[in-house]
Amino acid sequence: MARLVLKFGGTSVANIERIRNVARHVKREVDAGHQVAVVVSAMSGKTNELVAWCREASPMHDAREYDAVVASGEQVTAGLLAITLQALGVDARSWLGWQIPIQTDGAHGAARITGIDGARLIEAFDKHNQVAVIAGFQGIDETTGRITTLGRGGSDTSAVAIAAAVHADRCDIYTDVDGVYTTDPRVVPNASRLDRVSFEEMLEMASLGAKVLQVRSVELAMIHKVRTFVRSSFDDPDAPRPGTLICDEEDILEQQVVTGIAFSRDEAQITLRRVADHPGIAASIFGPLADANINVDMIIQVESDDTTTTDITFTVPASSYALARQILEERRDTIRYATLQGATDVVKISAIGIGMRSHAGVAAKGFRALAAKGINIRAITTSEIKFSILIDSEYTELAVRTLHSLYGLDKKPDETPNEA
Amino acid sequence: MARLVLKFGGTSVANIERIRNVARHVKREVDAGHQVAVVVSAMSGKTNELVAWCREASPMHDAREYDAVVASGEQVTAGLLAITLQALGVDARSWLGWQIPIQTDGAHGAARITGIDGARLIEAFDKHNQVAVIAGFQGIDETTGRITTLGRGGSDTSAVAIAAAVHADRCDIYTDVDGVYTTDPRVVPNASRLDRVSFEEMLEMASLGAKVLQVRSVELAMIHKVRTFVRSSFDDPDAPRPGTLICDEEDILEQQVVTGIAFSRDEAQITLRRVADHPGIAASIFGPLADANINVDMIIQVESDDTTTTDITFTVPASSYALARQILEERRDTIRYATLQGATDVVKISAIGIGMRSHAGVAAKGFRALAAKGINIRAITTSEIKFSILIDSEYTELAVRTLHSLYGLDKKPDETPNEA
Known part of the structure; x- marks a missing residue:
């Protein structure tokens, strides 16, 4: 039995059919006896719609109100995935940032996580054997009690931070590629998928233009030593490929001089x-x-x-x-x-x-x-x-x-x- | 100076242009020196979209998850109206059900309000001279900390309950008609708008098929003696008509035998x-x-x-x-x-x-x-x-x-x- 955090981005939850596919990935891990938390983004396109409304309402909008509006996207996906998991016979409930809570500073629109209380999630795992479906990208400024968002791509950061808070054995970032490549395969058809890459290397790659993970999430994974996999949500849920493990460099046996x-x-x-x-x-x-x-x-x-x-x-x-x-x-x-x-x-x-x-x-x-x-x-x-x-x-x-x-x-x- | 609660339904906030019109109604009352709370519904069509997703995810969905999904609609409108008011120079902030809080029982999907703490709203009025933009239709089950919804049309109920909690002088329900009529004008072209109607009569009318107000909201208005106006959101914000006042029967001077x-x-x-x-x-x-x-x-x-x-x-x-x-x-x-x-x-x-x-x-x-x-x-x-x-x-x-x-x-x- 392991404790896992799985994260699915916007394209993986773009509609109910895809959410069902995500639920099957989750069920596979539950059936294998694991405790699972899932972090979800908004359905693809939804965040853009909400942002456009804020801009239409006023080009110079209050970032606190922007956060209240935009955070609703992940709230919807979390509820829908919980419903879908229940329909597959998997006990699950949704958690919003303020319910856990995921505490952040007051930098609305680009807030940093300052603390996560893992107690309620761990109780859900240990006492209720329940999957926690968590709205990514959002938190609460505990000083003001208002909803904050972490900035674009923040759901990766949510996932890694939650993995650290609940002492997860692994954090799986599901995305639309099957791992981290030596370079962009669209430019170099000969690019190959890396089995493992160190936190430091991944941090540089993310900073230098490889868009597979948000920089802040790699930093957090490195600090808290969260073993993080990048893998494909479009794999067959019953026969998924392992993806790329981002880990301590000591865990990488055969080191290349240049990785990517x-x-x-x-x-x-x-x-x-x-x-x-x-x-x-x-x-x-x-x-x-x-x-x-x-x-x-x-x-x-x-x-x-x-x-x-x-x-x-x-x-x-x-x-x-x-x-x-x-x-x-x-x-x-x-x-x-x-x-x-x-x-x-x-x-x-x-x-x-x-x-x-x-x-x-x-x-x-x-x-x-x-x-x-x-x-x-x-x-x-x-x-x-x-x-x-x-x-x-x-x-x-x-x-x-x-x-x-x-x-x-x-x-x-x-x-x-x-x-x- | 009076304290007012204004409520706007889904068609009145269907897009940013209409939200701007709503903001002008609010600004008129603020400019007149009033303290204002605004209760908003979801943009028309949004609730149906969210409900359809829940049904597609599972016909037998968990009402707690349904509430988390569906309540997001009002959250979006509240943030957007706050932004729009700020753009007009009116200080405003959004309030979600759990932030006030609006306490309800645990009957998810059709919850009843059990208490509203008006203290934070009154502080916003008195200390910050700030308009409170409140997401209608939602509350929080304080036992579980989960989001609840009041059932369809619940924003009317939210508005009246909030008016009672903050001791408002008046609650204005803005809708797509300009008041309560003696009968449906589509059936009887000679139908006339009532200037005043008693709580008891309105309660019967709402129960018996007049769809202008939700029954529960009239009950609450009657119990807490909230003077409630039904009026049109499509009136010119600078020259609105008064609408129909729902009030105690003692306040109705010339009583008709039959009102509607x-x-x-x-x-x-x-x-x-x-x-x-x-x-x-x-x-x-x-x-x-x-x-x-x-x-x-x-x-x-x-x-x-x-x-x-x-x-x-x-x-x-x-x-x-x-x-x-x-x-x-x-x-x-x-x-x-x-x-x-x-x-x-x-x-x-x-x-x-x-x-x-x-x-x-x-x-x-x-x-x-x-x-x-x-x-x-x-x-x-x-x-x-x-x-x-x-x-x-x-x-x-x-x-x-x-x-x-x-x-x-x-x-x-x-x-x-x-x-x-």
């Missing part, structure tokens, strides 16, 4: 030429951008050709590009730069692997391979277990495939084909 | 001929019907022509007719009757008026007028302030118009025409 190649097209590059080299230069540029909530990523500073000034290049999300330009142009006299250059047709490509810690020259090997294909690198950043490069977006596929092949990630000919 | 004519087509008649006249006869017939939750209304018992047996006629809701027949046919040997006759093409017509208490012969005058038109009366019941007759449904319009005219309810030629 991630890429993000949501990037824009800004270069300030010949910035007067004075103290506080970074603060004068990045302070105003931070005030405008613009997330600056790669930053490179090099001396200009005239050696008395400096060139500064950095990236921002493509959606913040116009605002960032405007802010910098307004402050041209304060910052003191000659020209501002920008580009939005750029892509950030990252190679991730805990093996980089112990292997030197992994990045250099990659740079050489890309140069050999005639790909120009605009910027580079590195960390202990990954390196990222910024290149022109037209080279995306070529660069991803080159690195994927270089680091030995291509599917072996004898491997069973993936049936994602 | 109600009718209900949802009737079926069953006659058991030559029932063996033995003790416990009524129990043997009506006991099994009550056990099946069939609501028996008019009951008439007369000796049969052979004087040793008796004929029993009664009405049931048309929707229960088939089941009632089946139950009685199965028990033919126990009840001991000769034949069972039934009719579904019948209508119940009622004349209501507190003036009947002090005026004799009101009903007899009506029977004579109907007989003069050749209308055969199948059954009669009377109470202190109303009489009801059962007739063939093809005579509905003729009978209603005859009584409406007989009791002086036709609109006077000098009256301004109704612009419903």
Whole structure:
């Protein structure tokens, strides 16, 4: 007997027929003797509908009211799944964020979970042998008693946090892919599914553009050491595949040097030429951008050709590009730069692997391979277990495939084909 | 300064444009210096959608889960109206049933309000000068902490109960008609809007087929003496008409003998001929019907022509007719009757008026007028302030118009025409 938390996203619960399929997955685990909590998202499309109404009511809406409106989507799915499970003979009840409660801070629309009282859920498991169907994405600000939401994708975070709170043996994130891949199979048909990936690597992948899990949920899984599987809700409920286990690196026996190649097209590059080299230069540029909530990523500073000034290049999300330009142009006299250059047709490509810690020259090997294909690198950043490069977006596929092949990630000919 | 509760139904909040219209009604009252609570229903169509999902998930669904699913509709409207009010510069916040709390018993799907703590709402009025936007139709079973709903039309009841709890000076039920009419204007074009009607009369009208207010809400208004207006949400928010006041009969100066004519087509008649006249006869017939939750209304018992047996006629809701027949046919040997006759093409017509208490012969005058038109009366019941007759449904319009005219309810030629 194990205690499991299963999480199903919006496409997995899009209608009653799919909710029935989810119920069969749950029943399989119950029949195997496990204690089960299920975390559900809103039916796909519902959250967008609710958000659109809020915007129509007022573009500048009160985030507390937005949360009350939007959290209703998960409430509906939780009730419907409980009904469906009961119809299959599985005892179940729905739990809303405020009923458990899932406590959060007061940052409505993007709240952080501050505590979960697992007592009532554990009682439901131990005393009533009952499946807990939990509305994901929502909590309660206990100071005010108002409903909060965790921000888009927050149901992954709900699931991992609940798994930690009830000391679950495992958290299964069911999604529309059958696991975590070495890269996006739409770009590299040779991409292969990973059996295991470490928390650290997954965290980098999620941060760097792999959309399979929300960053915050991976952080939480890492902190609380929640063994988390990513697996497919479209598998036959009676014969599911195991998916990818995200776990401590000690649990990964055969470590690859590079585990995956991630890429993000949501990037824009800004270069300030010949910035007067004075103290506080970074603060004068990045302070105003931070005030405008613009997330600056790669930053490179090099001396200009005239050696008395400096060139500064950095990236921002493509959606913040116009605002960032405007802010910098307004402050041209304060910052003191000659020209501002920008580009939005750029892509950030990252190679991730805990093996980089112990292997030197992994990045250099990659740079050489890309140069050999005639790909120009605009910027580079590195960390202990990954390196990222910024290149022109037209080279995306070529660069991803080159690195994927270089680091030995291509599917072996004898491997069973993936049936994602 | 007065304290008001305004209630808006599903058609009044069917989309954001209509919600904006509702917000203008609320703003008018706030600008006039009043403290305002607003009770809202789900956007029209939403409750049906949610109910259909529950049924699709399982025809025999858990009423507790049904309530969690269905209550989400009012939650959405409450948040959206709060946002819309804020956009008009009116401070407002949404309140869900469990947040106030509105306590109910545990009869999920048809719960009764057992108590409302008005303290937090009154604090919002007095300390924050804030409009309270309250999700109607829902409460919380405080024993279990689960969401309950009051049953269809329950938002009227929510509004009146909240008006009582916060000691409101007035409760305005906004609907798609501009008040209570002497009868259905679709049947009698000469029907006129009543300025005032007593609680007792309204209770009879609601029970007898006038669909303008839910019966339970009128009961509550009568018990707690909540002055309640029925008025139109489609009036110009800047120049609304007053509607109909439902109030104590002492507040009605010029009392009519008959105030209104109600009718209900949802009737079926069953006659058991030559029932063996033995003790416990009524129990043997009506006991099994009550056990099946069939609501028996008019009951008439007369000796049969052979004087040793008796004929029993009664009405049931048309929707229960088939089941009632089946139950009685199965028990033919126990009840001991000769034949069972039934009719579904019948209508119940009622004349209501507190003036009947002090005026004799009101009903007899009506029977004579109907007989003069050749209308055969199948059954009669009377109470202190109303009489009801059962007739063939093809005579509905003729009978209603005859009584409406007989009791002086036709609109006077000098009256301004109704612009419903």
